[in-house]
Amino acid sequence: MTKSKTAALPGTGQGSRNLLIAALAILAVAAIAFLAPAQGYYLNIMMQAATYAIAVAGIVIVLGYCGQLALCQAAFLGIGAYCVALGTVSYQLPFFVGLAIAVVVTGIGGIFLGFASLRLGGHYLAMVTIGFQQIVTLVLTNWISFTRGPDGVSGIPRPTLFGFDLSGGSTYLALCLIFLIAVTLFALELKGSRLGRAMQAVRDNEIAAATCGINVFRTKTVAFGISAALGGLGGGLFAGAFSYISPDQFTFNESIVLLTMALLGGVQSPIGALLGTVLLVVLPEWLRFLRQAYLAVYGAAVIAIMVFLPRGVWGLISERFASRTPAEFGPVTPLPLLSQQVPGTSDAVLEVDGLAKHFGGLKAVDGVSLKVRRGSVHALIGPNGSGKTTFLNVVSGLYTATAGRIRLAGDDITNLPPHERTRRGLCRTYQNIRIFRGLTVLENVMIGAERPGNDVSGPRPTLERALAALDFVGLSKTAHLPVGDLSYGHQRYVEIARALAGSPEILLLDEPAAGLNLTEKQDMAKLLQRLRGHGLTIVIIDHDMKLIERVADQITVLNFGRGIADGEPKTVLSHPEVIAAYLGEPRNEAA
Ligand code: ADP
Numbered sequence: 001m002t003k004s005k006t007a008a009l010p011g012t013g014q015g016s017r018n019l020l021i022a023a024l025a026i027l028a029v030a031a032i033a034f035l036a037p038a039q040g041y042y043l044n045i046m047m048q049a050a051t052y053a054i055a056v057a058g059i060v061i062v063l064g065y066c067g068q069l070a071l072c073q074a075a076f077l078g079i080g081a082y083c084v085a086l087g088t089v090s091y092q093l094p095f096f097v098g099l100a101i102a103v104v105v106t107g108i109g110g111i112f113l114g115f116a117s118l119r120l121g122g123h124y125l126a127m128v129t130i131g132f133q134q135i136v137t138l139v140l141t142n143w144i145s146f147t148r149g150p151d152g153v154s155g156i157p158r159p160t161l162f163g164f165d166l167s168g169g170s171t172y173l174a175l176c177l178i179f180l181i182a183v184t185l186f187a188l189e190l191k192g193s194r195l196g197r198a199m200q201a202v203r204d205n206e207i208a209a210a211t212c213g214i215n216v217f218r219t220k221t222v223a224f225g226i227s228a229a230l231g232g233l234g235g236g237l238f239a240g241a242f243s244y245i246s247p248d249q250f251t252f253n254e255s256i257v258l259l260t261m262a263l264l265g266g267v268q269s270p271i272g273a274l275l276g277t278v279l280l281v282v283l284p285e286w287l288r289f290l291r292q293a294y295l296a297v298y299g300a301a302v303i304a305i306m307v308f309l310p311r312g313v314w315g316l317i318s319e320r321f322a323s324r325t326p327a328e329f330g331p332v333t334p335l336p337l338l339s340q341q342v343p344g345t346s347d348a349v350l351e352v353d354g355l356a357k358h359f360g361g362l363k364a365v366d367g368v369s370l371k372v373r374r375g376s377v378h379a380l381i382g383p384n385g386s387g388k389t390t391f392l393n394v395v396s397g398l399y400t401a402t403a404g405r406i407r408l409a410g411d412d413i414t415n416l417p418p419h420e421r422t423r424r425g426l427c428r429t430y431q432n433i434r435i436f437r438g439l440t441v442l443e444n445v446m447i448g449a450e451r452p453g454n455d456v457s458g459p460r461p462t463l464e465r466a467l468a469a470l471d472f473v474g475l476s477k478t479a480h481l482p483v484g485d486l487s488y489g490h491q492r493y494v495e496i497a498r499a500l501a502g503s504p505e506i507l508l509l510d511e512p513a514a515g516l517n518l519t520e521k522q523d524m525a526k527l528l529q530r531l532r533g534h535g536l537t538i539v540i541i542d543h544d545m546k547l548i549e550r551v552a553d554q555i556t557v558l559n560f561g562r563g564i565a566d567g568e569p570k571t572v573l574s575h576p577e578v579i580a581a582y583l584g585e586p587r588n589e590a591a
């Protein structure tokens with residue numbers, strides 16, 4: 001597999017093509033900048049667009065990639081601007097020192113704001129960011145002895161670099177554009193990186209992300225930090241551009257404008273953000289000839305674009321030119337999908353002892369114990385509502401146990417968070433599929449391959465493992481497709497491939513055949529038998545007795561949260577209590 005082939009993969013950075021487009025788009029902006037009468041008014045507009053676009057790229061990272069709605073980018077723009085303004089004017093620091101302080105201070109501020117995401121999500125987190133925005137505005141306005149209050153700061157100098165004077169209008173604009181290019185390329189690279197994929201996984205499904213081994217809280221915090229730091233960088237450059245700043249330039253209204261820019265251009269892509277920013281900065285200028293009607297027309301235009309282009313202007317363009325041809329891969333080397341284990345040894349991979357989970361008065365799981373031997377398939381069966389899924393949720397760490405102990409390969413994991421359990425080799429699928437819907441099939445499985453604790457080094461093994469896992473479930477041909485384009489049955493396979501790509505110690509499957517038609521069920525049974533043949537340790541929940549009898553070495557039966565039988569399939573399935581509770585009527589009484 002050549003480098004260029006991997007680089008052209010959809011989603012694995014979207015590689016060189018995107019970079020090229022980015023470079024061209026930015027060159028176009030630069031060309032306009034230099035063709036425009038390089039002075040006064042036009043220059044100001046260009047500088048505003050360039051510095052805003054840097055801050056808007058931050059929104060792409062926190063909202064577009066990580067799915068966290070922050071409504072305070074103008075606050076970070078303001079903090080950055082004031083770092084440079086006060087640093088240079090009040091403390092006579094060199095411009096670039098002020099700019100570095102701006103990036104560091106806002107980055108740290110963003111991380112602290114991200115801490116709020118530990119307890120809060122969605123609307124509540126958005127409210128916190130609004131609160132933060134208002135506090136920053138109040139401080140900038142009222143802490144007069146430090147910020148100079150509503151009068152603002154004037155006389156902000158532009159920099160010199162190694163003796164070069166960068167204070168001329170076009171020279172300073174060029175400096176801003178260089179930063180903008182660097183930020184855009186950084187954001188593009190981030191999207192295809194491991195961290196970027198983790199962010200997108202968190203955006204699409206936090207629970208699945210956690211059980212893929214991603215530290216959700218840390219990922220969000222980093223996204224907030226990077227986003228805020230870009231706000232600070234944009235703000236610092238903004239201060240140099242206009243030599244005068246005041247608090248009213250960084251209010252909540254501005255935050256909404258910045259957000260609109262991102263949404264308008266396309267919040268999933270830094271190129272979209274760039275387009276959106278340029279549009280929203282330039283549009284009012286184009287519409288000035290409308291005089292009084294201009295605000296109304298401007299508003300209507302923005303609404304129209306948002307309504308008819310939900311993925312923004314860039315979403316439309318990139319959809320048009322998206323390649324639908326399957327990426328070509330060389331022959332896939334079957335990788336050791338399974339961790340290096342010795343089948344047949346009888347040590348328990350998973351030991352559960354007296355596990356309980358109560359929801360108020362409801363004892364969903366009530367003192368269940370079981371031992372899963374290495375290399376065996378252990379089935380968990382029982383009527384609907386008997387606590388099977390709840391049991392898996394407690395074992396994988398999504399719920400905390402009310403009582404009991406869980407040991408994985410001898411280590412007590414009862415109190416570990418889900419991603420820590422996954423790091424130790426516990427991987428799972430869900431009864432109701434949880435995949436990363438904004439990503440391609442391949443990207444979904446790559447996230448599984450990137451399981452911490454799975455010894456991958458560098459992007460190539462990740463990709464190869466993912467391809468090998470897809471090949472194992474027979475979906476290589478669909479690697480490039482958005483995962484939502486696949487049938488329900490195939491989405492289940494993607495989920496299994498995602499778990500397999502991480503070479504799990506133990507695989508937990510919650511009703512893998514649920515919702516499948518007859519042929520699909522038969523295929524699933526074959527897949528399970530192949531997995532069993534590889535010696536993978538599996539816990540499987542299913543209702544299909546034929547399937548269970550074919551694949552299971554050991555069966556535990558739950559009823560009303562309690563284990564009522566445990567042992568070899570033949571013995572367990574003929575146990576009278578099991579027949580009564582689960583099968584409803586005695587099986588084959590005559591025999
Ligand atoms: P199964 O997977 O065996 O069909 P579940 O584990 O999904 O059963 O559910 C067992 C019981 O626990 C059910 O009565 C269900 O309503 C209850 N339950 C499951 N999850 C929760 C929850 N998050 N909060 C309250 N009750 C729950």
Ligand code: MG
Pocket residue numbers: 388389390431
């Ligand atoms: Mg269930």
